[in-house]
Amino acid sequence: MSSLKKKKKVTKFDIILYSISAILLIIILYPIYFVVTASFSEPAAVASGNVWLWPKGFTLEGYTELLKHKEIWIGYKNTILYTVAGTAIGIFVNITAAYTLSRKDFVGRKFFMLLFVFTMFFNGGLIPTFLTVKRFGLYDNFLVMVLPFSVSAFNIIVARTFFQNSIPSSLWDQARIDGCGNVRYFVQIVVPLSKAIISVLGLWIAVGQWNSYFNALIYLKSSSLHPLQLILRNILITNNMQTALGSGEAAQIALRRANLMRYSVIVVSTLPIMCVYPFVQKYFNKGVMIGAVKG
Structure with missing residues (x-):
């Protein structure tokens, strides 16, 4: 002692x-x-x-000038909806795909895994993707921000490795003896044992959704659907244009306003997601390390 x-x-x-x-x-x-x-x-x-x-x-002038733009609140609302819906859909499709590909009794799993990996290096390009989105009726639609780009080959690989290394195959054998089917086994046994990796993927997807603006720039036409990042980008561009086109005292006022808002925009756009991060940080290292390859 x-x-x-x-x-x-x-x-x-x-x-x-x-x-x-x-x-x-x-x-x-x-x-x-x-x-x-x-x-x-x-x-x-x-x-x-x-x-x-x-x-x-x-x-506090930078924040007061920024909050004068009423569209910021619309952007906040849209971004929160996109983040919540996109994270839920992303977790569902990636976790279910990863679990399926981790099962050794799944016929053709190597072939399907190859297809997912192929998309990490090659894609159809912006124009074919745009035409596909438009043909499916998703252009200028809420769903375009949460549905077409929800699948991530990288997330699937990380989750599949977690399932292979952390969920013993003997659990499935025992569950099958007790009359448990695939869906019930996944929902009642696999998911509760996978909180760490689900939290990690949820954090990755949520951060990506919160910071996303390029898809909105390409696929959203209505300003009422714009996320926060795109609205803040438009505000900064507008201020810079006023500075460039102005002259004399008006240009100086516009330049000061643009400089005041520059850092305020960063704080306003990142503060919410930074407040959420500490609550899932404890799962972050655990989920990644459990999903790592073990020697």
């Missing part, structure tokens, strides 16, 4: 390791901190490099 109570001796290697970790942590976190600080600072102070640790010339 006495030996267990002894404190672990800190070695030089530990000091070096902790120092490197602290430096890397600062390198990663400081840009995020700087963006938040700059969003509350005067643009002139940011441009002159005087903003380091604390806001200089504290102001």
Whole structure:
């Protein structure tokens, strides 16, 4: 017992390791901190490099100017709907496909896996994809943001590896003896044992949906369907155009407004997803490592 109570001796290697970790942590976190600080600072102070640790010339004008645009709330609503629906559909299609491909008794699983892997390197291109989306009646439709691009070969590979390494085949044998079918086995046994990988894929898909703007730019025509990222992009482009086309005092006002909103846009667009991340972080490493190839 006495030996267990002894404190672990800190070695030089530990000091070096902790120092490197602290430096890397600062390198990663400081840009995020700087963006938040700059969003509350005067643009002139940011441009002159005087903003380091604390806001200089504290102001909320960037946020007030940004929130004057009513379409931001429409974008928030659309983005939340796209993220929730897209994540649910993405988890369903990728998890079910991955589980099917992980079953050794599935006939032709290597062939179908090859088809999924093939799409990681080759695709039809933008024009054929656009024509396909339009022919299916998904152009300028809510479903175009959550349905056609929900399948991810990478996510399927990660989930399939998880199922192969973490779900014993003996469970299926025992369940089958007890009269359990494939669907019931998947829903009642496999899914509860796969919370880690489901959380990881859910995080990946949710972040991708939240940050997505290119699909909306190509496939959405109605402004009422635009996600937040596309609306913020349009606001910044409009401000830059006003700055370029203006002259004299009007140009200076437009430039100041554009600089004020630049960092505010980043904070507004990333804050919600950053608040959600800590709640699923505990599953992140667990899910990836369990799904890793074991020697």
